[in-house]
Amino acid sequence: MNYQVNLPQNLKTILKIIEKNAMGIVFVVDKDKKLLGSLTDGDIRRAILSGIKIKQQVDLKFKFLNKKPFWLPIGASIQKILSHIDGDGPKNYKCIPLLNKDKQLIDIATYARVKSFPVASPLIGDEELINVISAFKSGYISSVGKFVGEFEKSFEKYIGKGFAVSVSSGTSALQLALSTLDIKKNDEVLVPNFTFAASINSVINVGAKPVLVDVDLKNWTISIEDLKRKITSKTKAIMPVHIYGQPAPMDEIQSIAKKNKLVLIEDCAEAIGARYKKKKIGSLGNCSCFSFFANKSLTTGEGGMVIFKNKNEANKAKILRDHGMSRSIKYWHDYAGFNFRMTNLQAAIGVAQVKKIDLILKKKKNIFNYYDANFKNKNFFILMPKNKWSENSYWIYTLRIQNINRKKRDLIIEKLKNRGIDCRPGFYPLNEMMPYTKYSSGSFKNSQTLSQNMVSLPSSPNLTRQEQDYIIRVFTEETKKLF
Ligand SMILES: Cc1ncc(COP(=O)(O)O)c(C=O)c1O
Incomplete structure (x- = not known):
């Protein structure tokens, strides 16, 4: 993954690097890899809006260049990194450059690199x-x-x-x-x-x-x-x-x-x-x-x-x-x-x-209830239906996104993956897949509707409230972007 660039360079090339690394940022380094600044997709958008042409070469004097990007030493603890990454506080970075003592750019930290959430993991001990x-x-x-x-x-x-x-x-x-x-x-x-x-x-x-x-x-x-x-x-x-x-x-x-x-x-x-x-x-x-x-x-x-x-x-x-x-x-x-x-x-x-299934299910029920409480007032989500005559097993929290097609839904899943959150699409309707088409006749409208806008979120029993807050915030943020 490319996350660094030397200047001078034209804006179009820089934008391409940012698009490809899907992190919204690139770090400017000198020939010895020393960190000189950063440029985000937002900086480039602002530059273009101010009249600068996309093909224009930019150098270290470029006024949209952030010459003092936030960075951490390469040996920073995970805890320290997490406290600055993708949180909801005032200092919120999606991607932090990690430097050695000579200020050379050695690596980057993103939430997905430091911590990730599988859709489900076992509670075993x-x-x-x-x-x-x-x-x-x-x-x-x-x-x-x-x-x-x-x-x-x-x-x-x-x-x-x-x-x-x-x-x-x-x-x-x-x-x-x-x-x-x-x-x-x-x-x-x-x-x-x-x-x-x-x-x-x-x-x-x-x-x-x-x-x-x-x-x-x-x-x-x-x-x-x-x-x-x-x-x-x-x-x-x-x-x-x-x-x-x-x-x-x-x-x-x-x-x-x-x-x-x-x-x-x-x-x-x-x-x-x-x-x-x-x-x-x-x-x-x-x-x-x-x-x-x-x-x-x-x-x-x-x-x-x-x-x-x-x-x-x-x-x-x-x-x-x-x-x-x-x-x-x-x-x-x-x-x-x-x-x-x-x-x-x-x-x-x-x-x-x-022996521990009741405990596992209790933990999962709490996770489901917390997701429900946070999503129920967002009108772009359709929550899992609840029937008076039944109670769900609280396996994997799954909801639907209003008025969205498969392509957009998959884009949201991809964005979440880049931010450390493993989500799943709904199952594909069986009648659409080659081995099963011969067993289908009539309409499968409902399966198709469900399949295309469904997303399953991380539901491991050991998920903490703080982690769930992160998932809720990022999922809502990425979904809203498409509306
Ligand atoms: C509805 C359903 N049936 C059957 C199975 C098959 O179970 P296994 O993966 O243990 O073979 C699965 C697996 O997830 C399932 O979701």
């Missing part, structure tokens, strides 16, 4: 580490070992109902659920068009046919009207996704499933801790599938879980996840199964995580 060491020392580092059963039991207890089968990922949870419930070739499975692609991939990978259903703007989950429209004589299952932890309207979905004798598989990958009519999500379908990927509220690194309503189905799933091998006769296969087993090392993390 000594408890997880102690369990992992114990699993490691036991020698049981594959799927045999005490933590696997312990994790399944404690997860069952947390959900409050059903029979848990641990697996290697949320995606394998979905695939195992479909196979256990006998969904196969020529069967149609109704899947929302606005979801992470693992939902549809799992259906394709068991050989069944996904049928895409639009979503409802009121809760971002599968549309009941479109669901009813898409049921045929071949429909065998519905896979509602509690997207961004928003529970789908399960009463209506359950009654449609019952009426049409359809299997109901809940994709709860993003929804641990969410509530539907005060009950914890995960017990309403024939089974429900969770993901424990590192960005999830409860993590095992990679991992997943299926909770079955029916014990026999859970037992069948345990056989299927282990190559379809009989549980009583070694190397005798009852099914052509998979290897979807969770390892003892992963489960060791999971056991510690279940």
Whole structure:
């Protein structure tokens, strides 16, 4: 990244350097790299407004040159740098030059270089580490070992109902659920068009046919009207996704499933801790599938879980996840199964995580409430809908920006990235992507609307108030610039 320039130089070249480094500033140095001044895009704008031509050569006498830019020594502490960078105080710099004792420009400090905020990071600590060491020392580092059963039991207890089968990922949870419930070739499975692609991939990978259903703007989950429209004589299952932890309207979905004798598989990958009519999500379908990927509220690194309503189905799933091998006769296969087993090392993390999930969710709820309180009066944001009958899982804080297209939304995300804030766009509607176009028919207007103006903000449980204030300020600032 170029952030320095020697003078004389023409304004156009200087502006190009500034545009390319996306920091709004360039530092003027002499041939020994000694700092002589700084020029911002604002300085150049003012120069042009005063009549100076863009192609004009400028030198050290250029009156818009700041000859005393703020700088810090190269060894300055992170704390010291942070106190001057991108804060909301009177001394607020986006980019600070770092000089050695000879005043030579050695490096620059920006918020993104010093500190950055991922969209989600796990809350893991000594408890997880102690369990992992114990699993490691036991020698049981594959799927045999005490933590696997312990994790399944404690997860069952947390959900409050059903029979848990641990697996290697949320995606394998979905695939195992479909196979256990006998969904196969020529069967149609109704899947929302606005979801992470693992939902549809799992259906394709068991050989069944996904049928895409639009979503409802009121809760971002599968549309009941479109669901009813898409049921045929071949429909065998519905896979509602509690997207961004928003529970789908399960009463209506359950009654449609019952009426049409359809299997109901809940994709709860993003929804641990969410509530539907005060009950914890995960017990309403024939089974429900969770993901424990590192960005999830409860993590095992990679991992997943299926909770079955029916014990026999859970037992069948345990056989299927282990190559379809009989549980009583070694190397005798009852099914052509998979290897979807969770390892003892992963489960060791999971056991510690279940113990702290309530604390994690409490922290995340506070983060969501603080974002909501700060964004609710800004009329260019549309907050995540709230329904009386449900409570979100507080996974990743996601909102929409009014009257904005995908290109502008992506520009905001890019700007935030340059300032250390990792944001995510909404999922792309599945029907727009090549592998899935053949499963789509009808209108997907709502998925398209949602997808193009959605942004997810950093939501790690250990985010401090001060850090959240920074994110709120920068996000609002960058969004406002486009209005
Ligand atoms: C809705 C949904 N379903 C399924 C999955 C798949 O989970 P995993 O990444 O653990 O395979 C994800 C992952 O984030 C998801 O968001």
